[in-house]
Amino acid sequence: MTYTPPAEQSVTLSLNAEAYVNLGTDIGIDFTNRSAFTIEGWFKFNGLCPDSTLFEKPGQFSFKTRGQKVSASFVGQPMPLETGDTLNTETDFHVAVTYDGQTLSLYVNGLLRVQSSFSFTPPPANQNPAVIGRDLQAYCHYVRLWSVARQQDEIYANEWTYLTSGTGLQAAYAFYEYPAKDVSPNDRSLTLMNGARSEATAPCLLYAGTAYCQPLQDTDVNPGGGGTDDYTILAWIRLQDLGTQQAILCNGDLNQQSGIVLYVDTDGTVVGRRGSTSGASVTSGSTKLQSNLWYSIGYTYAYDSGSGSGTQTLYVNGVSAGSGTAGAIAALAQGDVILGAADDSATANQLMNMNGYMQFLSVWNTALAQADIQQWMYHDPTTETSCLANYNFSTPPLAQDLVDGNPMALVRGADLVVLRTIPVSDGATEQDVLHRRAPPRPQKRFSNARMVGMPEPTEPYRPAEVPNADNTRAWVEHFARQLPNSLPHGEHQRLRREFQTAVDDAIANPEPAFQVLHEFDGDDHVLVLVTRDGHEEIFRAARDEIDDCTVWKVRLIVTVLIGVYTVFGPIIRAGPVTNWLGERINTVGFWPQVSAIFNAGVTPNSFLQMMRLLYEFGWITTVGKLMLAQLSWWDVAVIGLRVASLLVPGAAALQVAYFLAKVVYSVASVVTVWNERPAGC
Structure with missing residues (x-):
């Protein structure tokens, strides 16, 4: 298959x-x-x-x-x-x-x-x-x-x-x-x-020679670091050749008693290893991989405190390929994950270098069952609570962890490429057919520019859900569960109360901070931004080149983007950025580029650039959810919570409340535009 x-x-x-x-x-x-x-x-x-x-x-x-x-x-x-x-x-x-x-x-x-x-x-x-x-x-x-x-x-x-x-x-x-x-x-x-031929395209990361990939600022991603903690590694890989040991993921040092490594052995079998070379617990799978084929690889560990031991299981294309007993290992203080190679202190180098391609790799803090592994082979786990990292190499030019937005360092020639191959033959399985994607549809172009990273909606639009006592209560509880366990005694309840107050205040005062109005000026569509400080034209296009439905989509996107800017704007406009959240955003290079974009004025082109930036830094997940028929207050709340809680550490958790209250506050304007969509759009 x-x-x-x-x-x-x-x-x-x-x-x-x-x-x-x-x-x-x-x-x-x-x-x-x-x-x-x-x-x-x-x-x-x-x-x-x-x-x-x-x-x-x-x-x-x-x-x-x-x-x-x-x-x-x-x-x-x-x-x-x-x-x-x-x-x-x-x-x-x-x-x-x-x-x-x-x-x-x-x-x-x-x-x-x-x-x-x-x-x-x-x-x-x-x-x-x-x-x-x-x-x-x-x-x-x-x-x-x-x-x-x-x-x-x-x-x-x-x-x-x-x-x-x-x-x-x-x-x-x-x-x-x-x-x-x-x-x-x-x-x-x-x-x-x-020589005319059909080709399948797959964007991915290429490892060759001594290349490898290093996640940045992801030390909290630490599979096996607790010594007895459960975990799952899921990866999509394609090896160009076999005959050498090739690491998929390594956390720790090959020569220490802590850490784990998932690799493909010389004969093509998948291997999971806990601990160092001497005394390591090693489990080998029974399925032998072939070169130049894509595989979904899974590796889980489930610890049983009663027996004092655990089971590590390997999966190939969603099917168990072998399991074995593995005990506790020494703890690892913080994650030291690298992809496509393994750290070796004995040689002060990276060994077991992969020669091939990787498209996704996710790390979980639970041992997924086989049915779950089959589900997540083809679904995005980014917003799952137990998914700690989802390393994505399918959206050049940036490799990043979709869970927290952190970029990835591509080292020694690791490169994002579009792999072109001969497609699956006439004997394609049902699984292949179900998950092969048609070419992405380009957006209608306006103002001589083209939107980037935003697919056309593929599902019917739904009206926005109105916040009420039940879903706000559920949201507050969801927030409380996201807070780290390491906070001092009593801090959880205090932050929970702070957050409840912020949400109640935002919902009690939902007046839009801005509006984007659609007007007509002769033969032109015009979008006008109205704020408390006045109004200005932000978009214009001839009526014979763009229909009402497309203008509405542009209006919605612009409103969402202004909402995002409203959420984070005060942090930048406050002058020197000293709070942790502002420093975190500046660290990944997001806000300097945002400032440069909007310094030139609020224009259609600036919004298109903003969309590209959101896409490249992973924030398009939020905007994409709004566009792809998922606009409800609860969706916005949960996605915003996920972004905020992962951007902000426990020491700065008070800023989470402010951030999320501003998200809710901005949603009022989005809902207004949503409910004014043209008939049949």
Whole structure:
């Protein structure tokens, strides 16, 4: 059984040099008699050559790129129709050409760029096969052929959608499927030629040579450090070769009586080890890994105080691969976790270096059961209370612990890459199919910019939940459970009372500190920020380029971002930052960049930059929850609590109350916008 990692982003068609797709002659559209048609495709360009073929029926019609321009022409047409410079190698593009029997039109990202009506003699029939590609450096998600001239609103509404039917749909060549195929009812043939191939993409961390990864400021992540503490390690890895011992995670020193190491042995078996080389408790799994395949690896330890011993169990792809008895080990004062290697004081170096890839690794303070391990193979554990760390390597350019936002140090050449591989074969398992992700849909673009890191909502929107006595009480109890046990006697109850007071005050006075209003100015949409100090325009876009629903989404995102800024703004505006929370944020480099962004003014571009920053520092988890059909007061409260309690140590726990009260205070403005969403949006 072959598995794909959780963040396998997509399967796409890779085209380069002379590679192309042969579609044969049966394509369902006719270029010889002025019949209507539409040709559209979704591409990501790796290079922009002077003359590259997107689609062509040789001797009749061609649809091409010429540098940054898109071009289309019939054979015998007086002059090719051509856009201005619109393409780049940074983002995905949807391109389309339509012909209604008189007018040829070109569209880029759903917007009409140029059109022309002209007289010409239709080209003669021939038996040349139609092709996709040639001299084209690009990845292609799909190409669709229609025997009708699609209208702009139809193109715009469906450019990032995977259609399989519709009036006039003659072919829908789905390169996001493996193997590639026509998913229209006509099921037309295609053949990949001259090196054209399907590729699966998986963003991950590459270890090679002596490279390894070091979590920063995560000394509280200390699996096995208590000597008898329960723990679980879950990881997604792919080794390039076997024959050497390769560490997945090490906590401690190979030559001390404390610490643990999870590694793959020379024969491909997975091994869990507690303690030093002399007298260590070692358990080896029975399953042998193969090189160049993805595996989900699990390692648990459960201590039984009655017997004075425990059991360590190994899992491969969610199935137990072996277990063994293991006793207590010496305690480790604080975590010293490294990934992809193991510390060895005898040589003052890192040994057991991994040669391969890692996408996720999570550390838990409990021994998960097999059913739980199978669940968390493909689900995000970041907000689970027992998950201490969730090291994420699937969102370049930053590797980080999603639980507390701490970045990761990539040492000696460890590098974030996008691994491209041949997809799972025809015998793909149901598990593979369930968890392979379609390509992420690019956002509609506005103000000549594109939102980064925010996927389109994939579920229906829900109205916000109103705070009440029951859920506020539950929230306070949730807060109390997050406080560290090391606080002095009586401090728990005092902080609990402080927090209850802060929540009660915020809920009793929920007036928005700001509002983002949607207005119209002639032919433009305008968003206006209104605060107690006045108002200012923060966003403007032409009404014919953006619909009400998209403006509402922009408005919601802007409101959430201002809410985040409201929460943390006082810390920065207070002058010298001396409190722990402010210092913590500055340590990870967040606020200096925020200040630089907003110093240039509150503009659409500044908010887009802010979104990128939130994404790169892991704070997009909060914003993403709000956007992905999860906006309820309870969601905001629990997520805010999780962020705050992990950012702030016990000594500064009073700041948690202030932080969370401000979160709740800001939510009033978000709820206002949420409940004003357009019908059908």
